[in-house]
Amino acid sequence: xxxxxxxxxxxxxxxxxxxxxxxxxxxxxxxxxxxxxxxxxxxxxxxxxxxxxxxxxxxxxxxxxxxxxxxxxxxxxxxxxxxxxxxxxxxxxxxxxxxxxxxxxxxxxxxxxxxxxxxxxxxxxxxxxxxxxxxxxxxxxxxxxxxxxxxxxxxxxxxxxxxxxxxxxxxxxxxxxxxxxxxxxxxxxxxxxxxxxxxxxxxxxxxxxxxxxxxxxxxxxxxxxxxxxxxxxxxxxxxxxxxxxxxxxxxxxxxxxxxxxxxxxxxxxxxxxxxxxxxxxxxxxxxxxxxxxxxxxxxxxxxxxxxxxxxxxxxxxxxxxxxxxxxxxxxxxxxxxxxxxxxxxxxxxxxxxxxxxxxxxxxxx
Numbered sequence: 001x002x003x004x005x006x007x008x009x010x011x012x013x014x015x016x017x018x019x020x021x022x023x024x025x026x027x028x029x030x031x032x033x034x035x036x037x038x039x040x041x042x043x044x045x046x047x048x049x050x051x052x053x054x055x056x057x058x059x060x061x062x063x064x065x066x067x068x069x070x071x072x073x074x075x076x077x078x079x080x081x082x083x084x085x086x087x088x089x090x091x092x093x094x095x096x097x098x099x100x101x102x103x104x105x106x107x108x109x110x111x112x113x114x115x116x117x118x119x120x121x122x123x124x125x126x127x128x129x130x131x132x133x134x135x136x137x138x139x140x141x142x143x144x145x146x147x148x149x150x151x152x153x154x155x156x157x158x159x160x161x162x163x164x165x166x167x168x169x170x171x172x173x174x175x176x177x178x179x180x181x182x183x184x185x186x187x188x189x190x191x192x193x194x195x196x197x198x199x200x201x202x203x204x205x206x207x208x209x210x211x212x213x214x215x216x217x218x219x220x221x222x223x224x225x226x227x228x229x230x231x232x233x234x235x236x237x238x239x240x241x242x243x244x245x246x247x248x249x250x251x252x253x254x255x256x257x258x259x260x261x262x263x264x265x266x267x268x269x270x271x272x273x274x275x276x277x278x279x280x281x282x283x284x285x286x287x288x289x290x291x292x293x294x295x296x297x298x299x300x301x302x303x304x305x306x307x308x309x310x311x312x313x314x315x316x317x318x319x320x321x322x323x324x325x326x327x328x329x330x331x332x333x334x335x336x337x338x339x340x341x342x343x344x345x346x347x348x349x350x351x352x353x354x355x356x357x358x359x360x361x362x363x364x365x
Contacts, residue, residue, distance in 0.1 A: 060090040062137070065141070065143065067100055068107050072091045072113060140178065163203050165204070172204050179211070192238055208309055218240065219239040221237040224256045253317070258276075284296075295317060
């Protein structure tokens with residue numbers, strides 16, 4: 001269908017075709033369910049990472065598990081929207097799944113993005129196609145809690161500078177791989193399952209401690225559930241930076257109550273939500289951010305150490321203070337118990353109606 005379309009060679013038509021392709025990928029991901037998560041990261045999650053990292057022209061961008069290439073598309077859009085030259089960016093990626101690798105190649109070709117994905121799909125751990133390269137911006141949504149990733153054959157790999165990741169979970173292998181490829185003053189934004197924030201299993205806690213003490217963790221954002229097609233578990237965005245502006249400090253954000261439901265199963269972020277998170281990071285980097293109870297907190301490495309190097313945002317941001325109303329306690333209890341009584345009555349009515357309907361088709365409860 002795409003091949004037969006007569007598109008003139010203009011930026012506007014490239015963008016239209018690219019957005020059409022991206023829409024199709026999103027629909028396929030929704031239809032595929034769990035399998036869809038292998039090649040598609042929801043656009044709002046990608047936009048959040050890109051708007052916080054703020055990739056700029058003349059830089060090198062990398063994704064070691066690039067799926068269909070959504071991180072690169074949003075990076076180029078960001079540069080274009082901020083008066084940069086969209087073609088003045090170097091894109092590098094790698095993808096193990098052959099079909100997904102082809103989708104990424106097509107996605108880049110349609111949008112006119114010159115990208116180096118290697119000559120073939122390849123496992124990033126076993127054959128790092130960009131092993132000698134360092135990158136300014138690394139963005140990724142690696143497979144969550146990947147087991148049997150080949151640790152036994154990669155024991156002495158130079159990428160494990162902070163400790164050997166456990167064989168049963170690749171989360172910290174992905175983190176260390178990305179840090180290994182990070183240029184001076186480079187930035188990482190990645191998505192991880194929440195377990196990585198606090199796990200002490202098989203040396204993971206020790207790896208996390210060393211990364212924190214190396215002053216690499218710039219920010220952690222707890223995300224709401226139901227953002228992804230593939231999993232309903234809550235996830236976290238990690239932001240890792242060499243040469244942080246605020247040395248010895250980490251920003252924690254609890255965004256679990258942000259976003260809106262687009263249907264019964266999926267939540268999404270609005271442009272305002274994304275801007276709020278990006279602006280919070282900017283204020284933190286500029287040293288002007290004030291803590292907001294229940295939403296954000298600036299924490300020192302010493303304070304994180306006191307929490308056993310656990311990075312769960314809720315430990316640091318606290319619980320949002322609720323405004324006290326002036327309704328007397330007795331009046332409030334009378335009102336609430338009356339409402340509850342009404343609900344019980346309605347519940348009994350519905351129960352009788354369900355029984356009657358079941359009896360109508362030959363079933364007795």
